[in-house]
Amino acid sequence: MLKLPVCPHCGAVYSYKEVSGMKSGTNICYHCEKKFRVDKIRGRAVLLSVVCITLIIINTAIMVSSENFVPAVIMIANIIAVSAAFLMFPLTVKFIPEKFTKAEKRERRK
Template sequence: MAKLFLPSLPVCPHCKTIYRYGDVRKLLLKKEEKCYHCEKIFKISKKKLIILLLEFLLALLAVNLLLIGFVGVNLITLFIINVVLTALAATLLPYYILFVEKK
């Protein structure tokens, strides 16, 4: 079922247990973790984060160009919009985390 949702939250590479959003957030700064279900160790891969970063920067650039070029907003509004967009992108972090088998 979880595969229907894209992008998706990471699953344990051993037992395919799906991790909840809040759990993944807590693991963002860790390198590896023991699965709470099967108790095997997996690595927490952040290599997909570069995709999020690139998508985010492109989106930010497009939005800024659009706002400055066509809407003509002032700098404070622009700044607030950028802060909101950055906060939104940060909420997507867990969807770009991968759990991989430890070799």
């Protein structure tokens, strides 16, 4: 699941920077000029819920198992984990192929 998206039509590779700069919605491939939809929301939601659940489990486990845990250390670890999740956002972006309408196809042939 965690890899940079490629064009669903021609497999053109997009860099981390390009993907993070893309807006949700329809995009045109720089290579084959076909349309695809950029879906950022679903991957992010999945990633964030996985990170949250993991953190809750880890935090609870630490608090239950050790009586002299250091809250500051746990907090810093949590902040690092959440920032790592944010850095992984472009890796969760999905490109969904979109077809040209007939009118658009005619327009392009001119």
